[in-house]
Amino acid sequence: MPEQPRIERPHADRIQSERPMIEIRNVTRSYGAFKALDDASLTIREGEFFSLLGPSGCGKTTLLRMIAGFDNPTSGSIAVGGQSMEGIPANRRPTNMVFQSYAIFPHLNVEQNVAYGLKRLKLQGGEEKRRVEEALGQVSLTGLGKRLATELSGGQRQRVALGRALVMRPKVLLLDEPLSALDKKLREQMQVELRRLQQAVGITFVLVTHDQYEALAMSDRIAVMFGGKIAQVASPKEIYQRPVNRQVADFLGGMNFVKAEIVEENGASLIVDTLGFGRIKTDKPKAFVRNGGAATLGIRPERLRVLWDNATAKFEVAGKVVERHYFGEITHLIVEIPGLEKPLSVTETNDFGADDIPVGTPIRLAYDPEALVAMAD
Amino acid sequence: MTVAAEGSPPLRMTRARRNALLRSEPVQGFALISPTFLYALILLVLPIMVVIAHSFWTQHYLTIDRTFTLENYRVALTEPIYRDLLWRSLYISLTVSLFTVVLAYPIAYFISFHGGRHKSLWLFLITIPFWTSYLLRVMSWKVILGYNGVLNSGLMGLGIIDEPSTALLYNSSAVIITLTHAWAAFAILPIFVSLEKVDRTLVEAATDLGDGPLRSFLRVTLPLSAPGIISAALIVMIPTVGDYVTPKLVGGKDGVMIANAIQAQFGKAANWPLGAALSVTTMLIVSLMAGATVLIIRTLQRMAR
Numbered sequence: 001m002p003e004q005p006r007i008e009r010p011h012a013d014r015i016q017s018e019r020p021m022i023e024i025r026n027v028t029r030s031y032g033a034f035k036a037l038d039d040a041s042l043t044i045r046e047g048e049f050f051s052l053l054g055p056s057g058c059g060k061t062t063l064l065r066m067i068a069g070f071d072n073p074t075s076g077s078i079a080v081g082g083q084s085m086e087g088i089p090a091n092r093r094p095t096n097m098v099f100q101s102y103a104i105f106p107h108l109n110v111e112q113n114v115a116y117g118l119k120r121l122k123l124q125g126g127e128e129k130r131r132v133e134e135a136l137g138q139v140s141l142t143g144l145g146k147r148l149a150t151e152l153s154g155g156q157r158q159r160v161a162l163g164r165a166l167v168m169r170p171k172v173l174l175l176d177e178p179l180s181a182l183d184k185k186l187r188e189q190m191q192v193e194l195r196r197l198q199q200a201v202g203i204t205f206v207l208v209t210h211d212q213y214e215a216l217a218m219s220d221r222i223a224v225m226f227g228g229k230i231a232q233v234a235s236p237k238e239i240y241q242r243p244v245n246r247q248v249a250d251f252l253g254g255m256n257f258v259k260a261e262i263v264e265e266n267g268a269s270l271i272v273d274t275l276g277f278g279r280i281k282t283d284k285p286k287a288f289v290r291n292g293g294a295a296t297l298g299i300r301p302e303r304l305r306v307l308w309d310n311a312t313a314k315f316e317v318a319g320k321v322v323e324r325h326y327f328g329e330i331t332h333l334i335v336e337i338p339g340l341e342k343p344l345s346v347t348e349t350n351d352f353g354a355d356d357i358p359v360g361t362p363i364r365l366a367y368d369p370e371a372l373v374a375m376a377d
Numbered sequence: 378m379t380v381a382a383e384g385s386p387p388l389r390m391t392r393a394r395r396n397a398l399l400r401s402e403p404v405q406g407f408a409l410i411s412p413t414f415l416y417a418l419i420l421l422v423l424p425i426m427v428v429i430a431h432s433f434w435t436q437h438y439l440t441i442d443r444t445f446t447l448e449n450y451r452v453a454l455t456e457p458i459y460r461d462l463l464w465r466s467l468y469i470s471l472t473v474s475l476f477t478v479v480l481a482y483p484i485a486y487f488i489s490f491h492g493g494r495h496k497s498l499w500l501f502l503i504t505i506p507f508w509t510s511y512l513l514r515v516m517s518w519k520v521i522l523g524y525n526g527v528l529n530s531g532l533m534g535l536g537i538i539d540e541p542s543t544a545l546l547y548n549s550s551a552v553i554i555t556l557t558h559a560w561a562a563f564a565i566l567p568i569f570v571s572l573e574k575v576d577r578t579l580v581e582a583a584t585d586l587g588d589g590p591l592r593s594f595l596r597v598t599l600p601l602s603a604p605g606i607i608s609a610a611l612i613v614m615i616p617t618v619g620d621y622v623t624p625k626l627v628g629g630k631d632g633v634m635i636a637n638a639i640q641a642q643f644g645k646a647a648n649w650p651l652g653a654a655l656s657v658t659t660m661l662i663v664s665l666m667a668g669a670t671v672l673i674i675r676t677l678q679r680m681a682r
Binding site: 068070089090091092095096097099101103105106107116117120121164165168 | 576578579581582583584585586587588589592593596597600601678
């Protein structure tokens with residue numbers, strides 16, 4: 001993408017091990033005829049922040065609970081740190097979990113909650129106290145050790161749950177929608193903190209979430225799941241920009257779909273004809289299966305830019321604004337393009353006055369053909 | 378209130394104020410509890426006041442001498458017979474509550490944790506013995522424990538004993554066995570309710586942090602169900618001390634409890650003041666014992682951490 005500056009995300013250059021930490025092989029979990037998880041295979045690397053993303057009922061929590069040992073695969077195998085987890089109960093697995101409801105012990109104070117798992121280890125010479133203090137520091141709860149669980153705010157409870165798991169120094173930390181109960185502002189703050197914490201401790205984090213922004217913001221890699229199957233495993237950028245199918249594309253945010261006819265298919269690229277965008281050359285998706293002569297292209301609303309006054313672009317389409325929705329820093333424009341069966345959704349920042357474009361105005365949109373990606377239906 | 382007066386400004390104001398008063402939450406609350414409150418006041422508080430008053434008086438045949446005296450309390454606390462009866466009552470009630478709670482807990486735990494969809498059915502089954510009268514249930518224990526009873530014939534039939542044992546009925550053990558059974562449902566229900574309130578995720582969290590089933594039960598489930606254990610223990614303990622039907626029916630000479638003595642003072646012995654003093658003493662001691670039980674369970678709960 002030539003117009004995009006090459007600024008890497010700060011954690012992208014972190015040396016990440018390629019060694020597998022969790023290996024999930026052909027795991028199926030059936031409840032009678034219903035398959036909560038259907039032949040899922042996945043490798044999560046050591047030290048990685050990995051997210052399982054999908055709508056409710058897609059099997060992501062089932063998979064997480066099977067890694068933790070609260071549920072067992074009907075068939076298939078799960079290994080953590082090279083060791084098969086078959087027959088190993090949850091209390092002897094090298095994983096710890098942050099529960100969605102936090103599951104803070106209500107009869108214990110913060111310190112006792114954090115020390116809960118250590119008590120059994122009978123650590124010598126103040127080691128337990130030292131580790132509890134360290135964990136409380138990691139989750140910014142220093143000084144709140146004597147508070148009762150009932151006296152904590154939602155965010156603080158979340159930190160206790162996190163500290164309680166981290167103090168065990170697990171190989172893998174499992175997080176089951178840990179931020180879903182927090183309000184928007186706190187959630188965004190915790191996303192940043194969780195990410196920082198993960199880099200500081202270097203433990204493999206596996207996060208379950210239905211919030212695509214959360215997954216995009218925090219993860220090294222994401223697995224998108226639908227109906228018990230893993231649809232795509234890739235980096236956030238790859239998943240967002242090159243979704244393998246319409247379902248993934250839709251789930252990750254707005255996407256304009258354009259029907260196309262395949263003119264030529266060769267090696268790594270496709271040449272297609274579209275009604276609104278004309279002839280386009282695009283990268284062929286990795287697992288592209290040709291389904292007759294038809295194909296679907298997708299372009300994200302923010303990859304379409306409004307051309308003001310007499311500005312021109314190498315690639316542009318012309319249409320008419322039919323709806324306008326104001327969202328503060330951005331405006332959504334719905335633009336009808338002659339020849340396209342569905343109007344295009346365009347997201348434009350409000351710096352240049354997109355929020356003032358009257359409905360009915362003829363408009364021209366610039367796009368980068370590379371932003372039009374081919375995908376399975 | 379006359380028709381003419383209606384609509385005059387001052388009246389409208391008082392009516393508005395009255396409506397506001399009727400709508401205020403504390404007033405509504407008091408209104409709701411007042412029937413029960415009056416009932417309790419007349420039938421519970423007043424009789425207790427009368428009993429307390431009598432305990433400081435003296436009876437001469439049919440007349441009551443209303444001079445203040447502590448003589449009744451001296452007798453109640455120092456006469457060996459009353460002291461023994463009181464101790465026995467406390468011992469029986471403590472033992473019964475301990476047994477009942479210990480036996481009820483696993484049942485409540487089973488229903489709550491493994492009852493699945495049939496929880497209501499299980500609870501319903503537990504209440505079945507209560508469809509018959511309390512007296513019948515006590516009497517049926519007589520049939521089981523008696524000289525020619527079910528237990529004796531069974532043991533003899535198996536050749537374990539040669540002649541019927543007389544040690545089963547008419548002693549304090551018989552009272553303990555009968556009451557433990559009689560109170561079972563009253564202990565199961567509060568324990569069940571408190572177990573239902575234990576968030577199952579907490580047990581999972583304990584497991585996740587390395588606890589096996591027994592350890593997570595002792596560190597999480599048991600302490601969190603302590604309120605149920607406390608109420609079960611109190612529900613059983615307090616009425617047991619004052620029970621006089623069961624000892625009368627299955628207790629025999631060795632199973633007599635303080636309530637039988639109190640009944641005798643108010644009845645045949647016709648010494649109301651002494652009966653009253655015994656009642657008040659028992660009430661105070663039961664309150665102390667109940668308080669001590671709560672404290673002990675709370676301490677155990679804290680130690681489980």
